[in-house]
Amino acid sequence: MQTGYKVCDLMTRKPIAVSPAMAVRECARLMRDSNVSSLVVKENDLLKGHITDDVLIREVLAEGLDVDSTTAADVMLTNVPVIEPKKDIYDALMLMHDYEIRQLPVIDRENGNKLVGLLTMKDILKIQPQLFELLVDKLVLREEEQKLTGGRYPLEGTCDNCGQFFPKLYDVEGDFLCTKCSGSRKRFVSSIGFY
Numbered sequence: 767m768q769t770g771y772k773v774c775d776l777m778t779r780k781p782i783a784v785s786p787a788m789a790v791r792e793c794a795r796l797m798r799d800s801n802v803s804s805l806v807v808k809e810n811d812l813l814k815g816h817i818t819d820d821v822l823i824r825e826v827l828a829e830g831l832d833v834d835s836t837t838a839a840d841v842m843l844t845n846v847p848v849i850e851p852k853k854d855i856y857d858a859l860m861l862m863h864d865y866e867i868r869q870l871p872v873i874d875r876e877n878g879n880k881l882v883g884l885l886t887m888k889d890i891l892k893i894q895p896q897l898f899e900l901l902v903d904k905l906v907l908r909e910e911e912q913k914l915t916g917g918r919y920p921l922e923g924t925c926d927n928c929g930q931f932f933p934k935l936y937d938v939e940g941d942f943l944c945t946k947c948s949g950s951r952k953r954f955v956s957s958i959g960f961y
Contacts (some may be wrong), residue, residue: 773858774851776893777872777883783808786839793838795818804869806884807842813871813881815842827961845931848873855890862887864946866934867938896927 783806784793795803797819817838825841826833829848848871849858858870872883924931927947935942 768854768857771855771893772851773849773853773855773872773885775884775889776855776889777851777885778889779883781871781881781884782804783881784807784817784838786837786842789834790822790831790836790838790841791833794822794833797822804880804884805838806871807838810882813846813848813873813879815839815844816846816869816871817842818869841941843931846871849885850875855893858885859887859890865932865944929943 768813782800782802784796786807786809797803801828804816804818806813807817821841823841825831826836831841834954847865847867848860849861851872851874862868864871868887870885871881872885874882876882879895925944925947926941927943930944932944935944
């Protein structure tokens, strides 16, 4: 499905970014003061990782890490799904859905893999609210898929097929697979890709 809108039409061109050396306390304050739920970690216009509010809760607070000595580099997600600016927003929405994320860094592969923006679920739904119905339909399908696999999945882990990290994996014939691999059982290959 093509919407006619490209990622570059909707993305935030200057996402709030931090350096890998920034202390986690400062990252949290920046998120609070900027009213955002994630930060991109970059160095010399290149994406190094991504920090979400969920990462701060699970990796820093729950583990009792020192928020002043722990840096963004210590806790950032490094295996980050990305998308290119010329892709249709439908592709971005499906990637967000498949990997259960709300933000998607935008990388310009033609220009040295530079970070050129950040696309959020809110950005997409502001312009194309009818895509919400499509997303809901996919969620219903996911619930049915979960019923077929007995509803068993660990909270997080690495997919046995593609090797990527996911917050939810499904038990399919003894293998723990991500949503995408549990449907196709093929290695993730796409021009969208991962950083």
